[in-house]
Amino acid sequence: MYARSVIDEKLRVQEQFLGWRPEYHSLDEVDRFNTHIKELELGPREKGGFPTVWSDLYLKRPLTKKETWWMRNERALCKCDANYFKTRYAYICDEEGNVMRYVPRRSQEVFNEIIAEFDEKQLAIELICLKARQQGISTEVQLNFAHRTLFIPGVNAVSSSVNAQKSELMLNMTRTIVEKLPWWLRPQTRKWKLSGNHGMVEFQHGAKVAIQSGAQDTGIAQGWTVTCAHISEVCDFPNPKQLIDEGLLKAVHTSRRVFLVLESTGNGNTGWWADTWRSSKEFYPLGRARLCPVFIPWHMASDLYPKRDWLEKFPVPANYRPSDEARKHAVKCRAYVRNTPILRRILGSDWELPIEQVWYWDFNFQESKRKNAAKEWLRQMPCDDAEALSGKNDTIFGNETIEVLSDSIKHVPIQAYGIIGEGIDEKHEPDPSIVDYDKPRFEVSWVTPKGTLLEWMMVPLKPIDLTEESSSHTKLLVFEEPIPGCDYSFSGDTADGVGEDRSVLNMSRIGPEDGPDMQAAEFCSPNISTAEAAYFMAAIAAWYAPDIPTWRMPLMGIEQRRKPGDDAQNQLIRLGFYRHFRWHRLDGKRPDEEERHSKRLGWYTETWSRPYMFGRTIDAIENGWYIVRSPFAIRELADLEKKYTQTGRSRMEHQEGKHDDRVFGLGIGYCIAHTKDTRIEREKKRYANPKGRLPELDLSPYDPFAFRVS
Numbered sequence: 179m180y181a182r183s184v185i186d187e188k189l190r191v192q193e194q195f196l197g198w199r200p201e202y203h204s205l206d207e208v209d210r211f212n213t214h215i216k217e218l219e220l221g222p223r224e225k226g227g228f229p230t231v232w233s234d235l236y237l238k239r240p241l242t243k244k245e246t247w248w249m250r251n252e253r254a255l256c257k258c259d260a261n262y263f264k265t266r267y268a269y270i271c272d273e274e275g276n277v278m279r280y281v282p283r284r285s286q287e288v289f290n291e292i293i294a295e296f297d298e299k300q301l302a303i304e305l306i307c308l309k310a311r312q313q314g315i316s317t318e319v320q321l322n323f324a325h326r327t328l329f330i331p332g333v334n335a336v337s338s339s340v341n342a343q344k345s346e347l348m349l350n351m352t353r354t355i356v357e358k359l360p361w362w363l364r365p366q367t368r369k370w371k372l373s374g375n376h377g378m379v380e381f382q383h384g385a386k387v388a389i390q391s392g393a394q395d396t397g398i399a400q401g402w403t404v405t406c407a408h409i410s411e412v413c414d415f416p417n418p419k420q421l422i423d424e425g426l427l428k429a430v431h432t433s434r435r436v437f438l439v440l441e442s443t444g445n446g447n448t449g450w451w452a453d454t455w456r457s458s459k460e461f462y463p464l465g466r467a468r469l470c471p472v473f474i475p476w477h478m479a480s481d482l483y484p485k486r487d488w489l490e491k492f493p494v495p496a497n498y499r500p501s502d503e504a505r506k507h508a509v510k511c512r513a514y515v516r517n518t519p520i521l522r523r524i525l526g527s528d529w530e531l532p533i534e535q536v537w538y539w540d541f542n543f544q545e546s547k548r549k550n551a552a553k554e555w556l557r558q559m560p561c562d563d564a565e566a567l568s569g570k571n572d573t574i575f576g577n578e579t580i581e582v583l584s585d586s587i588k589h590v591p592i593q594a595y596g597i598i599g600e601g602i603d604e605k606h607e608p609d610p611s612i613v614d615y616d617k618p619r620f621e622v623s624w625v626t627p628k629g630t631l632l633e634w635m636m637v638p639l640k641p642i643d644l645t646e647e648s649s650s651h652t653k654l655l656v657f658e659e660p661i662p663g664c665d666y667s668f669s670g671d672t673a674d675g676v677g678e679d680r681s682v683l684n685m686s687r688i689g690p691e692d693g694p695d696m697q698a699a700e701f702c703s704p705n706i707s708t709a710e711a712a713y714f715m716a717a718i719a720a721w722y723a724p725d726i727p728t729w730r731m732p733l734m735g736i737e738q739r740r741k742p743g744d745d746a747q748n749q750l751i752r753l754g755f756y757r758h759f760r761w762h763r764l765d766g767k768r769p770d771e772e773e774r775h776s777k778r779l780g781w782y783t784e785t786w787s788r789p790y791m792f793g794r795t796i797d798a799i800e801n802g803w804y805i806v807r808s809p810f811a812i813r814e815l816a817d818l819e820k821k822y823t824q825t826g827r828s829r830m831e832h833q834e835g836k837h838d839d840r841v842f843g844l845g846i847g848y849c850i851a852h853t854k855d856t857r858i859e860r861e862k863k864r865y866a867n868p869k870g871r872l873p874e875l876d877l878s879p880y881d882p883f884a885f886r887v888s
Contacts, residue, residue, distance in 0.1 A: 179258065179259065179260045179297060180296075180297040181295070181297040181298035184297050184298060185258055185259045188257075188258035188259075189259075196251075200251050200254040203252070205265075205279075208252075208266045211248055215245070215362070218237045218238050218239065219235055219236075219237060219361075220236045220238055249363075253362075253363060256328075256329060257329040257330075260321075260325045263329075264280050264282075264321050264322075264325065265279075265280060265281070267358075267360070268280040268321055268324070268355055269358035270354060271350075271351075277354065280321065282318075283313070283478065283482070284478045284525075285314055285315065285474045285478035286315070286317075288474055288478060288524060289315055289318050289472070290318070291520050292520060293305075293437075296470075300434045302433055302435075303436060303437045303439075304430075304432065304436060304438040304469050304470060305440070305441075305469060305471075306469040306472070307439060307440065307442075308441075308455055308471070308473045308474075308566050309442075309474040310443065310479070310559055310566070311443055311476070311559065312479060312482060313474050313476075313478060313479050315441050316408075316441065320348060320352060320355070320408065321355065322437065323335050323387065323437070324352055326385070327381060327385040327387055327406075328359075328363075328381070328385070330385065331385060332383075333386070334385075334404045334405055334406070335404060335407070335408075336388045336389075336390060336398060336399045336404050336407050337349070337352075337389055337390075337407075337408045338408070338409050338421075339391065339392060339409075339410045340391075340392040340393070340411040340414040340415060341392060342391045342393065344410070345377070346377070348408070349377050349379070352379060356379075365381045365383055366381065367379070367380070376388070376389065376390055376391070376394075377390075388404075392412075393416065394421070396425065397420055397424050397425015397426065397429075398421050398422060398425045399426050399429035399430070400425040400428075400429060401429075405430070405433075405435045405437065407438045407439070408438075408439050409426065409439070409440045409441070410441055411442050411443075412442040412450075412451050413442040413443065413449070413451040413452075414442075414445060418451065422450075427468075432468070438469075440454075443558060445557070446557075446567070447568060448836060456567075458470070458471040460645060473563040473566065475511060475514060475561050476539075476558075476559040476560065476561070477535050477561075478521075483535060483538055483539075483559075484535070484538040489534060492541060494533060494534060494537045495537075498533075500540055501540055501543075501544065503543060504539060504540035507531075507539060507561055508530070510565075512529065512531060514562045516529070542555060543556075553568060556568055573817075573819045574796060574815070574819060574820060575799075575800075575816060579800065580812065583806060583812045583815070584812055587806075587809060587812070590657055592644075593638065593655075594639040594640075594641070594642050594650070594653045594655055595639060595654040595656060596613070596653060597654060597718075598634065599632070599635055599717060600633060600716075600717075601710075601713030601716070602634070602710070603710065606652055606703075606706065606710070608637055608639055608652075608653070612639050612640050613639060614638045614639055614640045619636060619638065620635075621633055622634045622717055622720050622721045623720065624716060624720040624753065625754070626752070626753050626754045627754045632716065632720075632753070634716075634717040634720070636654075636717075636721070642655070644809050647810055647813075650810055651702060651704060651705070652702075652706065653701070654714075655700045655808060657699065657808070658696060658698045658699075658807075660721060664688070665687075665732075665733070666685055666687055666688060666698065666722050666723070666733070667734075667735065667847040667851040668684070668685050668715065668732035668734045668735070669684045669734070669845075669847035670682070670715055670734070670736040670737065670843065670846075671737050671839050671842045671843045671846065672706075672711045672746050673704070673708070679704070679839070680702050680837065680839045681703050681704075681706040681839075682840050682843035683700070683702075683715055683843065684700055684843035684844045684847050685718060685732065686698060686844065686847040686851070688733075688851045694798075694802055694803050694805050695798070695805065695848055696807070697804070697806055697811070697844060698722070700808045700844075701714060702839065708744065708745045708746045709749065712747075712749035712750055712753075713749075715734070715750060715755075716753050716755065719732050731755060731756070731757040732757070733758075733850055734747075734757060734758045734759065734780075735758070735759040735780060735781045735846045735847065735849075735850040736758075737782070737783060737842075738778075738781065751779075758779040758780060759779065759780060759781060760773050760776040760778070761776055761778040761779065761780060761781065761782050762776045762778075764787070764790055765786060769854075773853075781846050781849075791845045792845060795844070795849070798848055798852075799815070804848050808840060811840040811844060814837055814838055814839075814840050817836040817837075817838070818831070818838060819831065
């Protein structure tokens, strides 16, 4: 119905049935015939007329063979070729409410190309469509649904939007399409009603279209089986897991007859819609996700953005020079088109954003910026899916910074270990199926002040799945093994171990005065309690402090979650790990004196210490004073954003539904190791000009992470 090869095969079947090959007709020919037939109509049940074959209308005279042939020809063509039906007989309401014949936009052409590829391969059409505003995708899907229900008996379809009013608009699309059809092309309607969140259209040949709402209590299509489903504005659904995951997707069984589309604009980068999009984008190419991701940028609706009337009111200035934001946006639009095969095929490989659209985007962006609504404009008029799913709050790190951090660790080896031994419950031991038996195990030992020997075994594990965060849980990820003579800071952000929050342990190598700190190891688990975390910390600290004096133990900083002397910290002190951070005001006037008099150990998160820690950590990462090696920590950095309280105070925090435990852990580790640093002095040492004779050139391969402490 959508691919040329499939259409030709269907026409061949119709030729065998009709005795002739259905002929295509132009718009003028279609309009002339419709006008001709309209002149023959007398109206319903008018006396003296001749009954029609397909309707209750009466005609002034019986149909001729040529007229009957035309009708049968058009019915066959419309059934076989969805695009012929839409462009010849479908009428829709435009954005101004005018009823007009359907003329596809470029965005709709893209959508049709995509479904044609599925049709050609005879695969189920199951799409998740992220788009800019008013791309005509809802109209396009409703047209295709109308085509199926009008010409294929027994089709069960469901359409739904965020509430009853929006769902009724979808029903009205179908009503407009059906009512504007010629009587000889329209099937008899058996039922047509809408009540509250539900509605139903049923035709004489058994096809049904149900109208439901995202505000209903039960799952969409729950209790029956559908082959066509269109869900619009999904980002605003109050409970998409129940409505779609538990309801709709269980009612649609993948087959070549299925046409399923979830479509919406972006509404922030958290929640079910954003998570489902990212999962589909990442795993569909690998054959591990059901929904094919489709993104359609704003500039594809070139007839709407901008309209001719808008350009007449705001013509492009003769001396117009795009702003920096507009130039960057145009470059990103071009890059997305050139790297998306279907857009490149439609627009051309040398496509550039037209100057009229650059001016339109720039005009509205600058106005939005003056109203402090720039992020909303970017979300509604995006050039790519990342922009469409941008967060509602400002992120701490820009995309460029995150890309640089991600690229820097692509070739960093990660060895995962399971830890077994003293104080570690059997339930936390690694499953035998993930143990790497080709790599050697080794023991780590520690002698307590009472002379008790504690021993742990480090068990090498198979490589973890870097795309799945849960694959790293309850495993020690080692980016750099202990280096003799180096000093380390070891931080802990412990949790209750009941699956909500996570316990995170972070080991960092403290760099030289003119070099950065390096993340050496990371441990994260939602199932480790504060008390249990002490023995994992002991095993890791013992490994990174082999046979060296007490003062060279890793400097520990454990967040005190309840009161001074948190359980994990007390346990470690009893085991002989004495080097703990002394808590004091790091932003006070006399920090050294306060540290000497402090009797509190560990890290306390207070109204001043949280922003202090985040600020120091962000500065260190952005300026290269701390090298992050964990891909999961980098993802948390990308999710950090600046939020504002009701009183107007800013607060750095993770996005809704995300975590910041790993960032919190490495941030504590960096801050406790550099409480006495003066930033300007570090900068001077780092960039100090050499004096005297220059050293010999080192021609060995460059390793940006190869910092050593003598």
